[in-house]
Amino acid sequence: MTERTKIKIIIEGVDITKDISNSLLSLTYVDNDTNRADDLQITIDDKEGKWLHFWLNQKKNNANDVVNIARNNKPFKIGDNVIVTGRPQYTSYGGNPGREVKNHKGKITHLNKKNGVPYPIHVDYLGWFKESQISEAVETKKENSNTKVEIKGLEVSAVIIQENYAETNKSKILDCGVFNIDTIDVSGPPTVIKFKALSIPKGGSIKEEVKTKAWEEINLENIGREISKNAGLKYMFDSTSNPKYKRREQKSESDLKFLIRLCKDSGVSVKITSNILVLYDASKYEDKKAIENIVYGKSNIIRYGFNTNDKDKAYTGAVVKSKDPKTGKYIEFAYNLPNVNGQKKILEIKDKVNNIEEAKKLAINRLRSANVGEYNATITLIGNVDYVASQNINIKGFGLFDGKYFINTATHKLTGGYTTTLKMSKVLEG
Numbered sequence: 390m391t392e393r394t395k396i397k398i399i400i401e402g403v404d405i406t407k408d409i410s411n412s413l414l415s416l417t418y419v420d421n422d423t424n425r426a427d428d429l430q431i432t433i434d435d436k437e438g439k440w441l442h443f444w445l446n447q448k449k450n451n452a453n454d455v456v457n458i459a460r461n462n463k464p465f466k467i468g469d470n471v472i473v474t475g476r477p478q479y480t481s482y483g484g485n486p487g488r489e490v491k492n493h494k495g496k497i498t499h500l501n502k503k504n505g506v507p508y509p510i511h512v513d514y515l516g517w518f519k520e521s522q523i524s525e526a527v528e529t530k531k532e533n534s535n536t537k538v539e540i541k542g543l544e545v546s547a548v549i550i551q552e553n554y555a556e557t558n559k560s561k562i563l564d565c566g567v568f569n570i571d572t573i574d575v576s577g578p579p580t581v582i583k584f585k586a587l588s589i590p591k592g593g594s595i596k597e598e599v600k601t602k603a604w605e606e607i608n609l610e611n612i613g614r615e616i617s618k619n620a621g622l623k624y625m626f627d628s629t630s631n632p633k634y635k636r637r638e639q640k641s642e643s644d645l646k647f648l649i650r651l652c653k654d655s656g657v658s659v660k661i662t663s664n665i666l667v668l669y670d671a672s673k674y675e676d677k678k679a680i681e682n683i684v685y686g687k688s689n690i691i692r693y694g695f696n697t698n699d700k701d702k703a704y705t706g707a708v709v710k711s712k713d714p715k716t717g718k719y720i721e722f723a724y725n726l727p728n729v730n731g732q733k734k735i736l737e738i739k740d741k742v743n744n745i746e747e748a749k750k751l752a753i754n755r756l757r758s759a760n761v762g763e764y765n766a767t768i769t770l771i772g773n774v775d776y777v778a779s780q781n782i783n784i785k786g787f788g789l790f791d792g793k794y795f796i797n798t799a800t801h802k803l804t805g806g807y808t809t810t811l812k813m814s815k816v817l818e819g
Contacts, residue, residue: 602638790815
């Protein structure tokens with residue numbers, strides 16, 4: 390048994406994997422670590438027009454519509470304009486069979502919806518035809534077209550399964566999570582349809598609805614909890630940094646934008662995945678051990694790229710200085726990166742902290758945020774479901790760029806083969 394990769398696609402709780410397999414061109418899952426929604430993209434070959442001409446023309450869609458389209462069950466109804474080719478089983482007057490027609494444009498006049506009826510559709514005066522002889526009469530443009538239709542709502546999830554991974558007779562699974570269809574791109578001919586779904590929940594109020602509000606005497610954890618509750622999301626707070634605010638103003642911005650702004654200032658990361666709003670301390674994840682070594686000339690590397698940012702933009706340390714309004718005393722903490730030679734560049738932080746421990750956490754987290762991207766890597770490998778965002782990888786054999794890297798984005802793409810592309814930044818040492 391050789392290694393192979395399979396996928397499972399579920400829309401509104403209905404598994405359509407088998408039904409869509411013959412028309413599926415590609416599936417791409419983008420797993421982001423922070424401040425960006427994960428996304429799922431499904432690309433379908435629609436040369437028969439069943440998705441474009443039937444499903445996208447519906448004002449409301451549900452799981453049954455999707456399954457019917459995937460299973461080639463065209464939802465014909467009396468009055469539909471159709472094109473028919475072939476000979477009917479029998480004519481309207483009982484003759485057997487009727488005369489043969491080719492590309493006849495007509496209208497459905499009767500339907501026999503009983504199960505097992507081989508010729509259930511009656512067209513004009515011609516007689517009764519089977520479904521495979523019928524297509525909807527839709528005018529199509531002969532020239533190239535590229536149209537975009539926005540559709541939001543339907544819930545979709547996907548699972549990537551690696552069977553017999555590394556010839557171990559074992560399977561590994563990557564649950565991509567829960568998404569909602571956000572946009573649909575259509576291009577052709579031949580017609581190709583791309584569904585893009587985001588991890589933002591239905592309605593998108595957390596992202597779309599603009600608000601103005603004053604938050605008083607509240608900490609970051611509880612702000613996140615209230616925002617998640619309003620958005621109908623579950624909530625997880627996994628950060629040692631939890632600043633308390635005397636007053637913070639949300640000015641004409643969405644809940645998500647406001648929350649990201651607060652978290653960025655505090656060195657906390659934000660992620661929405663599987664209908665859960667997660668606030669976490671990225672530095673805690675950077676401290677974890679690397680899950681694997683990627684070694685030049687030895688790993689399953691397809692392509693790689695590295696870059697550095699301007700060294701003058703990188704800070705060598707951070708200083709927190711906060712005055713207690715009650716006592717008038719200052720809380721100060723200085724943090725410097727180890728093994729720094731030459732000119733130093735210090736990040737000054739004047740945010741309010743309550744004690745020296747908060748000052749230390751703030752200095753480390755803010756310095757990390759400021760220096761992210763000093764060393765960057767993008768590596769595409771043979772697909773591996775173990776690679777996900779917020780994990781660490783050791784890079785070896787690339788000289789200047791060797792070290793431990795944090796996965797910012799993991800893109801899993803299945804299109805004939807299976808690849809995983811990792812976008813990473815070097816971990817802040819110290």
